[in-house]
Amino acid sequence: MAIDTVPPLFAAQLNYLVTHSPIPMKVEQMWSGSKYHGLFDRFTLVIPFCLDYIKWDVIYNAQYPLAAPDIIFGPEDESFRPFHAAGEEGDLKSPKNSLSDWNTKDHTRLLSLILELRDLYMAYQRKRVGEVDDDRLKFEISTVISKKGIEMSMSSGAEKPEEVKFAVPLLEMDINKMVTGCTWRHQQKIFLQVIFPVGRKYSSAPTAPRLKLVASSELKALFSIEDFRLPPWLEGMCMAEYLPTLEEMLESQIADAVSLIDIRRKFIVALAPLFGRPVEADPVFCRKATFLASSGVFTFLVHFSLPLQFPKLQPVLMLQSSQHFNSHSAPIKSPLLTNFPWSPRWETSEMVERMFDFLAEECLNFKKYCNESLLQQR
Amino acid sequence: MDDLPLQKIQISGPTLASMIQRFSSSPGDVDGLLFGRVAHITPSNFSDDDPTTTTSSSTLSSDSPTLIATITSFFCFNSTTTFYDSTGQLNVVSLRRLLSSDRDRDSNSPNSLIGWFSGRRKTPLRPSMRESSVTSSLSSKIQFSFQVENSPKSYTLSPCIFLLLTTPFQDQLIHTHDFRAYQFRLSTDYFEPKTLYVVNIGPAFRGHYGAFSPNSPFPALSCELRGLHSSSMVEDSKSDGESLRGMRKISKEDQEELNACAEGFEVGRLSRLMGSEAANYTAELEELYDKMLAKLDGLARVVEKSSARVLEQENHNLKLRHKIAGLE
Incomplete structure (x- = not known):
């Protein structure tokens, strides 16, 4: 048997996961759990979440290739227990989930399991954030919760102060569609990262949150978020007030950036009479x-x-x-x-x-x- | 069912060693059940101070009893997902069948199911999603709860211990195995890490030898011992009679078991090995030993053969599983 190979059933699931996932996931490392042959059957998956990454270990068993995998979550997520609440007395069948009728031969299964778990993880983080005893945060959450695709997470550690992080997707518009013939594989989105320090009770005026625009590196070909100047966060402001201005500014600047493509295209076309046909040219972003x-x-x-x-x-x-x-x-x-x-x-x-x-x-x-x-x- | 905190978890060196051995010799991941007992101990934190001033310790001991769990034995499966399904739901029927067969084997064993363990190579040392579900449902099953021993009040605990064994990611490290013990607290839904004390290792356990009382599943031999003792002291007809009377006390069942071992060589005759007549008997005894050895040898061969067949069958099964998975 070949040394250091991924059994084909697991490889098919992983390939499907990496190529078909709506969010860019990747396999960071692989290990073998077998004593005698180096069949890779455990992987560390890197999954984007809330403008950061979470690392989950997927544990298959090469000895029993048809058995469902198990997942080990990150060290800070000990209290995350998906698929768990039901079945207190065991005789009741727990509700169906991606694991209960596992089929290794269907290579879409791992992706749907991970996506289902990620949704549950999102709900888990939202619940944790909701439990924070901070009136300002409670208000912020109540005003932005309805925003589609918003993610939030709670970060707390022994040394660092508690913080609540929001990843707010900006702009309803589809940037991919605005660029004719665009070659982006993933939907381009610009997010505003808002980090609120969790306020101590009876503290003085609330401090402004830390703000940062985040987008994928692919967007650089069209628009540079580093060059975008964030509007100032005024004292006593909340996200619901801040976001519309920001989105308006961003929207007009992106529209400008898209119109600049055409100007660049015209310039390249104008070069042709004197320089001849270009040997090579970037047809999408020019x-x-x-x-x-x-x-x-x-x-x-x-x-x-x-x-x-x-x-x-x-x-x-x-x-x-x-x-x-x-x-x-x-x-x-x-x-x-x-x-x-x-x-x-x-x-x-x-x-x-x-x-x-x-x-x-x-x-x-x-x-x-x-x-x-x-x-x-x- | 009480959800009481354990002060510590103990395991004997041989039990831990054989568990690690089972894990490291298995071709893949394994899991299994842990047996043992939980006992109440009277805290021995005597102090010279006036008890009224040391309020903290006295309130602590009255609040929750000091409980120590001891893992005395285990049952290891050859694979994972044995008494539960892929979502971590317990298969109560198969678990009960396993437990009843274990109880039949040594019915006088006081050990109860106190938890379970999982061994998986090259994985992080923290409970997985499925392990959490299994532990939580094992802890919530009232039918597996057991009594705390040696306790003034009656407490019951559920099988709440989870022992996790892994191997490090890098092979070149000096240590080859990692383990961590947890008590699952149902009230908080949380794995509390507990120190696993290996009994008989380190200076802290020297006191144990003094308090050691052998506890083995061997048939009770008290009567024979007394017979031997008296006959070796004085050799006369009276002591023979005494030893015979002692022999009669042995229950019929035990006697049969003994006879099968001794092949008619009565224990009483051992006394003749002393003194002038000894030479006549040594040959007889040696013959007996030879026979016993031959039997053992035969038994070992049978075991060896059947083990080989089990291994053959397991390899065949593994091949079939690999074939299904397209690994040929």
Whole structure:
């Protein structure tokens, strides 16, 4: 029998889980529970929850591949007991859940089990947060609880003070649909993370919560949440007041970001008459385009990268020789070039012409630079 | 059913060792039942101070009795999910059948079901979802509750002990096994970690040897002992008569068992091994021992053969299970 393999039944379930999950889950580590052969039958799953991760261990048994798996939850979640309340006297059948009629051969089962447990975990955390004795928090919860997809969790440790964390999904709009031909696998969402310190009774004025925007790294191709300035949290404010302003601002900025794609596209199209058809271009977000150019017999590539704030910010150029290679046989590249004339107020055709004129000069410098670095290698 | 806190959980070294041995020699994960007793002890925190000043300790002892659980034996299954289902619901019928067969084996054993254990390799050392459900339903079943021994008041406890055995994730560590004992508290729905005291290990247990009283399931031999004793003191007809009278006291059942072992070699004849006649008897005795050894040898062979067949069958079953799982 092969050493260190995942039995096919478990592998099918895991693959299905990783590829079909609506939230990006991943398998962190695998272990074998068998004495004699290294069949991997226990895994640590990393599951996103409330803008953080929870790690659950899924324990299968390679000796009994058809038996249902067991789950070990995180060390702080000792009191989380799903599928538990019913059946006090045992003779009553407990309500059906993903485990009660387990079928290992159906590879969708693990995903549905984990999703069911995650829902229960969400309810568990919500209950814990609801039990916090803090009037301000109680009020906040009552006003935002109806918001679809909101998650909350309670964090408490021996050293750190108690905190309640909210993950508030912002904007009803579907960003994926706004970008034509978008290649994102997961639905893009922007969340506001709000962390409230749990107030001690009789403390003075409540402190402002810590606020942070969170989105997946994929969104960076369209919109940078780091550049977004959060509106200030005024004293005595609550989330229900804060969120509408924030959402309004965010909505208009995202609409702007989407409209900027078209401006970038037009720019790349305008490059074509002078530079020829691009060798490569980013068709979705129009952030990159590469052209083949020559000056005499010297042939080189021109890489254009367009910033999110284009045309307010100028593009960045880089030249890459097709004929000169360094000692590692990688093509020689120029440093990033930005020292060409630029004004966002120019017509696109003028921008392109001026860049072309600049490059006609610059390529000679680059050729010299290439030859020099070749000489240095000798 | 009272939900009383245990002060500590004890286990004898051999019991723990054989449990770990069962776990480490099993091909996969295992679980099983724990037997033993819970006894009330009178706290011995005597102090020179006036009892009225040490109010804290006196109120503590009057509030809840000091209870010590002792795990004396265990029953290990070859796999997991044996007396419960995949959701952690107890299979009361099969559990009761297991318990009754165990009781039949040694009916005079005072041990009751006090909990269960689970052994799983390369997993975190905390109760899993299913283990929590099993422990909780075992603790809530009134039909498995038992009496606390040695207690002035009558308390009952449920099988609330859970012992977890795991192996570390990294193989190169010095220790090969981890374990942790818990008492499940039904009132708070919480696993209280308890220290597992291994009896006979460490200086704290030296006192135990003084208070040791053997407790073995061997047939009672009190009468024979007395007979032997007296006959070795003075060898005359009177003592023979006494020993015979002693022999009659043995219940018929015990006698049959003994005869089967001794093959007609009466215990009384052992006394003749002393003195001048001894030489005649040693040969006879040696023959008896030879026969016994031959029997044991035969028995060992039978056991060996049947074990081999059990192993063969288990391997066959494992292969079939793997075949179903597409692992061939």
